[in-house]
Amino acid sequence: MATHEQLTDITKQYLHTYEALKKKYPWHHSDARMFMLMASMYSLHQKSFDIDRFDRLQQTIKKKNSWFSPLRSHQRFPIAGILDCLAENPEDSWTGFKQLYSQLVQGPWGRGTSTYAAALSYYTFFRDDFSAVPAFTAWYEFLQESFPDLTSADYYPLHALYIHQFPGNKEQMIEHMNKAHHQLLQRDFKKGPQTQYLSFLVALNLESMNESAYFERFDEILDQWQSSQWHVRPFYYSLLGVLGFTASFSSIIDDARSIHDLLAEQSEFRRFNYFAVHISIQIAAAHQASVQGSSLSTALIEAQRAIALQALNSSTSASAAITL
Numbered sequence: 001m002a003t004h005e006q007l008t009d010i011t012k013q014y015l016h017t018y019e020a021l022k023k024k025y026p027w028h029h030s031d032a033r034m035f036m037l038m039a040s041m042y043s044l045h046q047k048s049f050d051i052d053r054f055d056r057l058q059q060t061i062k063k064k065n066s067w068f069s070p071l072r073s074h075q076r077f078p079i080a081g082i083l084d085c086l087a088e089n090p091e092d093s094w095t096g097f098k099q100l101y102s103q104l105v106q107g108p109w110g111r112g113t114s115t116y117a118a119a120l121s122y123y124t125f126f127r128d129d130f131s132a133v134p135a136f137t138a139w140y141e142f143l144q145e146s147f148p149d150l151t152s153a154d155y156y157p158l159h160a161l162y163i164h165q166f167p168g169n170k171e172q173m174i175e176h177m178n179k180a181h182h183q184l185l186q187r188d189f190k191k192g193p194q195t196q197y198l199s200f201l202v203a204l205n206l207e208s209m210n211e212s213a214y215f216e217r218f219d220e221i222l223d224q225w226q227s228s229q230w231h232v233r234p235f236y237y238s239l240l241g242v243l244g245f246t247a248s249f250s251s252i253i254d255d256a257r258s259i260h261d262l263l264a265e266q267s268e269f270r271r272f273n274y275f276a277v278h279i280s281i282q283i284a285a286a287h288q289a290s291v292q293g294s295s296l297s298t299a300l301i302e303a304q305r306a307i308a309l310q311a312l313n314s315s316t317s318a319s320a321a322i323t324l
Contacts, residue, residue, distance in 0.1 A: 011262040017049040045085040096128035176203035194234040201241030255284035
């Protein structure tokens with residue numbers, strides 16, 4: 001387990017990034033949650049935050065979009081954050097990212113925030129290589145056919161990319177998802193897109209683990225989660241799926257408790273306690289991977305995807321309630 005001093009340093013660096021964003025853009029800080037989530041992107045990628053570099057990038061995005069683009073508003077900030085974390089030369093990366101978005105809107109997606117979120121997810125894996133766009137689109141269309149009642153622009157463009165990473169075939173994936181969904185409903189998870197998304201994360205594990213072994217681990221995760229006096233609410237479902245990727249989940253939850261205690265010393269994080277829990281798990285998972293010299297790539301990329309979409313939608317109290 002990471003020492004208390006290490007976790008304290010990580011949390012202080014996170015708070016430094018958050019405070020720098022809040023100070024630089026006070027007129028965009030009507031809702032603290034967007035910058036809370038954005039700061040955790042840098043913690044996940046263990047990349048130092050340079051306010052001048054970030055500001056140049058967000059200004060570039062603003063200038064190169066029309067007056068009617070959502071990227072003239074607050075939504076350019078989380079996109080700039082992801083590109084800043086992923087790209088060697090983030091200002092140069094914007095051109096490729098915009099080309100990717102243009103290709104996606106020629107397919108089944110319309111213009112808007114959800115397609116930018118899908119493009120971010122694609123960019124995480126493939127950067128400026130657009131050769132996988134047809135497969136990405138095919139998975140999305142397959143999911144529209146498989147789950148017509150749950151398909152929405154907010155969820156399935158992102159599902160499609162992760163399922164594109166699945167080593168099996170489409171029908172096998174759907175079979176795993178249906179098994180997982182049944183097991184989750186037996187554990188009193190609420191019906192809806194959040195549980196459907198969690199069932200997808202479980203399905204990725206069922207390709208390499210048998211069902212009983214996975215859900216034995218999952219039940220242990222639930223027990224430890226609730227022992228921290230954290231409720232099992234839909235906002236956290238994707239985090240439970242992230243923890244299911246590793247046998248180190250117990251250490252991650254313990255570390256997250258320590259991080260959460262430090263964040264809770266700040267009034268804004270006490271006010272948005274459920275965000276503080278979410279961020280604590282993300283930071284702890286990234287740090288565990290670093291300490292162990294191993295990779296939680298699927299789990300961390302999933303956490304990053306959740307951050308990006310939540311940040312894109314968290315400028316108002318109503319939209320911040322999105323529960324991925």
